[in-house]
Amino acid sequence: MRALDLLWLVPLLPLAGSALNALLGPRVARPLTTAVALGAPGLSLAISLMAVWTYATTVFPLPFEQVLYAWTTGELSIDVAFLLDPLSSVMVVVVTLVGFLIHVYSVGYMGDDSGYQRYFSYLNLFMGAMLLLVLGNNFLVMFVGWEGVGLCSYLLIGYYYEEEFPPYAGRKAFIVNRIGDFAFLVGLFALVARFGTLDYGEVFAAVASDPHGVEEPYLLGLSFAGFVTLCLFIGAIGKSAQLPLYVWLPDAMAGPTPVSALIHAATMVTAGVYMVVRTNVLYQLAPGTSALVATVGAVTALFAATIAFAQTDIKKVLAYSTVSQLGYMFLGAGVGAYSAAIFHLGTHAFFKALLFLGSGSVIHAMSGEQDMRRMGGLKKALPVTFATFAIATVAISGIPPLAGFFSKDQILAGAWGEHKVLWAIGLVTAGLTACYMFRALLMTFYGRFRGTDEVRSHLHESPTVMTLPLVVLAVGSALAGLIGIPKLGTLDINWFGHFLAPVVAPVGHAGEHGHHASLGLELLLMGVSVAAAVGGIWMAWRTYGGERGLAGGEAWAIRFPTAHRILTNKYYVDEIYDATVIKGTWSAARGLFRFDAGFIDGFLVNGSRHVTVAVSLLSGFFDKYVIDGVVNLSGWVMRACSRLFRSLQTGLVSQYALVVAVGMLVLTGFYLVVRLG
Amino acid sequence: MTVPVVWYLLLAAVLFTIGTFGALTRRNGIAIFLSIELMLNAANLAIVAFSRIALESGDLKSMLNGQILVLFVLAVAAAEAAVGLALFIAVYRDKRTIDINRLNLMRW
Numbered sequence: 001m002r003a004l005d006l007l008w009l010v011p012l013l014p015l016a017g018s019a020l021n022a023l024l025g026p027r028v029a030r031p032l033t034t035a036v037a038l039g040a041p042g043l044s045l046a047i048s049l050m051a052v053w054t055y056a057t058t059v060f061p062l063p064f065e066q067v068l069y070a071w072t073t074g075e076l077s078i079d080v081a082f083l084l085d086p087l088s089s090v091m092v093v094v095v096t097l098v099g100f101l102i103h104v105y106s107v108g109y110m111g112d113d114s115g116y117q118r119y120f121s122y123l124n125l126f127m128g129a130m131l132l133l134v135l136g137n138n139f140l141v142m143f144v145g146w147e148g149v150g151l152c153s154y155l156l157i158g159y160y161y162e163e164e165f166p167p168y169a170g171r172k173a174f175i176v177n178r179i180g181d182f183a184f185l186v187g188l189f190a191l192v193a194r195f196g197t198l199d200y201g202e203v204f205a206a207v208a209s210d211p212h213g214v215e216e217p218y219l220l221g222l223s224f225a226g227f228v229t230l231c232l233f234i235g236a237i238g239k240s241a242q243l244p245l246y247v248w249l250p251d252a253m254a255g256p257t258p259v260s261a262l263i264h265a266a267t268m269v270t271a272g273v274y275m276v277v278r279t280n281v282l283y284q285l286a287p288g289t290s291a292l293v294a295t296v297g298a299v300t301a302l303f304a305a306t307i308a309f310a311q312t313d314i315k316k317v318l319a320y321s322t323v324s325q326l327g328y329m330f331l332g333a334g335v336g337a338y339s340a341a342i343f344h345l346g347t348h349a350f351f352k353a354l355l356f357l358g359s360g361s362v363i364h365a366m367s368g369e370q371d372m373r374r375m376g377g378l379k380k381a382l383p384v385t386f387a388t389f390a391i392a393t394v395a396i397s398g399i400p401p402l403a404g405f406f407s408k409d410q411i412l413a414g415a416w417g418e419h420k421v422l423w424a425i426g427l428v429t430a431g432l433t434a435c436y437m438f439r440a441l442l443m444t445f446y447g448r449f450r451g452t453d454e455v456r457s458h459l460h461e462s463p464t465v466m467t468l469p470l471v472v473l474a475v476g477s478a479l480a481g482l483i484g485i486p487k488l489g490t491l492d493i494n495w496f497g498h499f500l501a502p503v504v505a506p507v508g509h510a511g512e513h514g515h516h517a518s519l520g521l522e523l524l525l526m527g528v529s530v531a532a533a534v535g536g537i538w539m540a541w542r543t544y545g546g547e548r549g550l551a552g553g554e555a556w557a558i559r560f561p562t563a564h565r566i567l568t569n570k571y572y573v574d575e576i577y578d579a580t581v582i583k584g585t586w587s588a589a590r591g592l593f594r595f596d597a598g599f600i601d602g603f604l605v606n607g608s609r610h611v612t613v614a615v616s617l618l619s620g621f622f623d624k625y626v627i628d629g630v631v632n633l634s635g636w637v638m639r640a641c642s643r644l645f646r647s648l649q650t651g652l653v654s655q656y657a658l659v660v661a662v663g664m665l666v667l668t669g670f671y672l673v674v675r676l677g
Numbered sequence: 678m679t680v681p682v683v684w685y686l687l688l689a690a691v692l693f694t695i696g697t698f699g700a701l702t703r704r705n706g707i708a709i710f711l712s713i714e715l716m717l718n719a720a721n722l723a724i725v726a727f728s729r730i731a732l733e734s735g736d737l738k739s740m741l742n743g744q745i746l747v748l749f750v751l752a753v754a755a756a757e758a759a760v761g762l763a764l765f766i767a768v769y770r771d772k773r774t775i776d777i778n779r780l781n782l783m784r785w
Contacts, residue, residue, distance in 0.1 A: 649783070649784050650784055651781030651782070651783060651784030652778055652781065653709075653777045653778075653780070654701055654702065654704070654777065654778070657700055661697055
């Protein structure tokens with residue numbers, strides 16, 4: 001049990017590493033920075049592997065909880081606590097393993113960068129936040145991690161802050177994510193209001209004990225489960241880049257390529273899928289929202305896959321591929337194939353991280369060039385990169401027995417059981433995926449080199465520190481699917497599905513429609529999806545294979561000019577947002593500014609100024625002439641009186657004496673006259 | 678021959694008038710002081726004269742009142758002389774003059 005007790009160290013170590021590198025800064029030698037930057041996630045990986053192994057062998061199928069301390073406010077008590085159950089086990093292994101490999105790769109990729117310490121500080125911080133997100137045992141800890149990874153995403157997209165575009169892309173990602181986060185918070189508030197707790201266990205137990213309670217009408221014509229799941233799903237749409245909030249992810253490629261691999265392909269963007277699966281108890285009781293999840297996922301998958309066709313930037317192709325694959329995961333989660341969604345999340349993390357790191361290796365070799373039209377024929381110069389990239393391409397295309405086939409097939413099987421149209425969209429997307437990924441592979445590694453001679457002379461394979469993670473991820477991409485081989489008749493070796501079963505168990509009456517396709521149908525569906533993938537690959541080969549170079553693609557563009565123009569411009573979605581939301585915000589801001597300047601400043605503030613000045617003038621006038629006038633009047637009266645009387649006081653004693661004498665004479669005379677006369 | 682009492686009264690009136698005139702016209706403080714002494718003694722003379730009239734009419738009580746009043750006036754005059762001279766010395770030390778027209782600080 002000791003490894004389990006160290007669970008709290010898993011998120012803490014990368015956070016501590018981040019703080020340490022941030023505090024040490026560029027003053028210390030690079031090897032020390034590297035040691036901290038790799039040591040923290042490395043230890044975290046080791047602990048998490050041991051903890052998950054201990055968990056799977058001892059505590060499973062019960063969840064393991066580790067309470068650090070109770071954070072209480074008023075009546076709401078929330079623990080800072082970690083949860084290890086099958087779902088978070090899978091997530092923590094994927095995050096730490098892929099994360100550690102990308103850290104190793106970054107040491108090579110970012111070796112010459114002046115912001116080396118800053119980069120690794122952010123990257124470690126991301127790891128810590130992501131692990132908080134997946135390990136938290138309640139919604140609040142998840143939300144802290146959720147916001148933390150959003151912050152790191154913003155920081156790392158805008159990593160090259162001296163340039164103009166990356167900071168813009170960072171802001172775009174942050175703002176678009178805020179829209180989703182807002183809905184997410186509203187969902188959490190609804191949960192607190194209803195259950196008085198955010199603890200997964202308590203909330204899900206309360207829901208499961210009274211499934212009908214949460215299905216009663218609650219708000220806006222939705223049931224409680226429907227409302228909460230809708231809010232949470234809007235949050236997931238923002239974080240996991242689904243329609244209509246996917247626009248930030250392609251721009252997020254402005255960040256360093258390992259960041260694209262880790263955050264914007266393998267881990268952070270899958271947080272939405274994780275969250276939907278984590279709350280599957282609620283989603284099972286909200287069929288409306290689940291249908292919406294599946295529809296949004298399917299449409300996004302198809303939509304992004306078509307855009308990927310017209311992209312010439314290798315990272316943009318992978319970005320739209322990521323959006324498309326995330327749509328796949330939501331399709332799986334929406335149709336109730338939760339373990340398939342998480343399975344695809346895991347396998348996708350391997351091959352998409354590998355694809356991004358491979359593209360990073362290519363960009364590295366091409367002296368920073370990202371345009372596939374100037375690549376070509378790189379397989380001789382970059383043998384390891386080519387081999388691993390090819391494995392990942394085959395894996396994402398869904399060719400058995402590589403990882404992508406198994407996970408994708410389970411999602412398609414789930415979609416078939418739910419609705420045939422969803423399945424058809426998934427199938428078409430599978431074919432498109434194979435096609436555009438092989439297009440990228442062929443444009444990059446086959447044919448003749450189309451770049452400048454100067455770039456050609458610098459072509460080189462990346463150092464071992466970069467190729468080693470590629471190889472490890474390639475092994476994972478090839479073999480990860482084998483842990484989740486779908487059930488075929490009586491042959492049931494779907495270890496992954498059984499492991500996840502306790503978390504995604506059916507709730508209430510929602511489990512009734514769960515059914516299993518027959519062996520024949522299962523094999524048929526597999527065959528059709530493989531056929532779609534092979535068809536896609538054949539199309540790509542026909543267009544770009546051999547020595548054709550760019551001519552094949554240009555022929556398509558000439559034949560379908562309108563479609564090509566729409567796809568090249570990504571359905572004009574950015575332009576539509578620009579014309580509506582952004583222009584609207586700008587004009588609203590301008591209007592408010594005018595209101596501010598005209599009404600608030602002009603009328604209220606300046607008006608009150610004028611009134612005050614006028615009143616002051618009046619009051620000053622009154623003071624000066626009335627109050628002061630009365631005061632001066634009294635003084636003036638006193639002065640006039642004293643002027644009269646002071647003239648008597650001459651200072652001549654003789655005069656005073658004369659007055660006394662005359663006065664006495666007069667009085668005596670008066671007396672005599674009155675008395676005697 | 679006996680001098681009639683009225684003569685004394687007339688003399689007292691003349692002395693008083695002279696004293697009053699001196700007190701009003703002199704500028705030297707000592708001279709004024711002397712004039713006031715003259716007025717006091719004129720009054721004394723008049724009182725003694727009235728005392729004699731009271732004796733002749735047999736009113737012994739009024740006669741004695743007059744005699745004693747004169748003694749009081751003499752005592753007061755002596756005290757006044759002492760205080761007044763001391764005042765003038767003090768004023769002279771300060772101003773180097775006792776011209777009362779120049780001792781005019783107490784005016785507007």
